[in-house]
Amino acid sequence: MLIVYEITFIMFSHIRSIGGNMEAYCMKCKAKREMQSAEQITMKNGRPATQGVCPNCGTKMFKIGKS
Numbered sequence: 305m306l307i308v309y310e311i312t313f314i315m316f317s318h319i320r321s322i323g324g325n326m327e328a329y330c331m332k333c334k335a336k337r338e339m340q341s342a343e344q345i346t347m348k349n350g351r352p353a354t355q356g357v358c359p360n361c362g363t364k365m366f367k368i369g370k371s
């Protein structure tokens with residue numbers, strides 16, 4: 305059980321580790337903003353992408369590719 309917990313923790317901290325310092329284009333602000341709570345995700349086709357939230361308006365931001 306401890307091993308399962310540790311693996312979960314490692315995966316979680318890996319997702320979190322990139323947070324905060326990535327720019328993406330906000331569709332609502334029509335400007336580049338620094339992505340908040342950025343997360344590395346994998347799209348359905350297996351390619352990496354980054355997802356976050358606009359610090360200005362709270363709209364979800366999305367950027368294809370690794371940080």
Ligand SMILES: [Zn+2]
Nearest residue numbers: 330333358361
């Ligand atoms: Zn925005």
